[in-house]
Amino acid sequence: MKRPTERGGTVKSLRQAIGLIKMGAPMHPIFVHFTIALTSASLVFDALGFFFNKRSLTAAGGWTLVGAALMTLATLSTGLTSATRAPVEEGEARSFLRAHMALGFIFYGLLVAITFWRMSLWQSGQSVSWVYLAALAVVSLVMTVQGYLGGELVYRYGLEVEQAYRELPEHDAGSPPPQLVSSKATPPPARTKKHGEAA
Numbered sequence: 001m002k003r004p005t006e007r008g009g010t011v012k013s014l015r016q017a018i019g020l021i022k023m024g025a026p027m028h029p030i031f032v033h034f035t036i037a038l039t040s041a042s043l044v045f046d047a048l049g050f051f052f053n054k055r056s057l058t059a060a061g062g063w064t065l066v067g068a069a070l071m072t073l074a075t076l077s078t079g080l081t082s083a084t085r086a087p088v089e090e091g092e093a094r095s096f097l098r099a100h101m102a103l104g105f106i107f108y109g110l111l112v113a114i115t116f117w118r119m120s121l122w123q124s125g126q127s128v129s130w131v132y133l134a135a136l137a138v139v140s141l142v143m144t145v146q147g148y149l150g151g152e153l154v155y156r157y158g159l160e161v162e163q164a165y166r167e168l169p170e171h172d173a174g175s176p177p178p179q180l181v182s183s184k185a186t187p188p189p190a191r192t193k194k195h196g197e198a199a
Contacts, residue, residue, distance in 0.1 A: 035072045069112055107139065114135055
């Protein structure tokens, strides 16, 4: 079944842009980026704080970790919504989806566990250690693998993209590139001849 092709010209006003907004896009990719950014930032802040003995950086690592644990609740719930409405039959894509979902729950369990560990360190007045940093790196690695599988679902199999959205018009290789300025623009001034140039 061929999808409808995107139509319409360039958006030239705020009113046109607002008119194009429809809340039909999947929300899962939005929340995923918060989970990735906050978890990664926590690892970076904690590592820098540990190596340079900066309490402000380790404090930032703790707060970003708490933020990651909270935001990942939204990531999981929107991911479950996306998975239940995805028309994926048995096969390669379904296997990727199962692995992505299973790793999502494993990742969240590890994230909650390390968040409680971090809170216990804070309550006892201790700083992060090599062991804690290694554990957070493992959590980040699980997140990376899980994110890779999610990317494969979208970019290899077109999950929530292939069936739901309009196709972009194809560009003909022989056609000229689009103009970047209005065709009503004034032509460039004629080049003046230099002394000794042929007519």
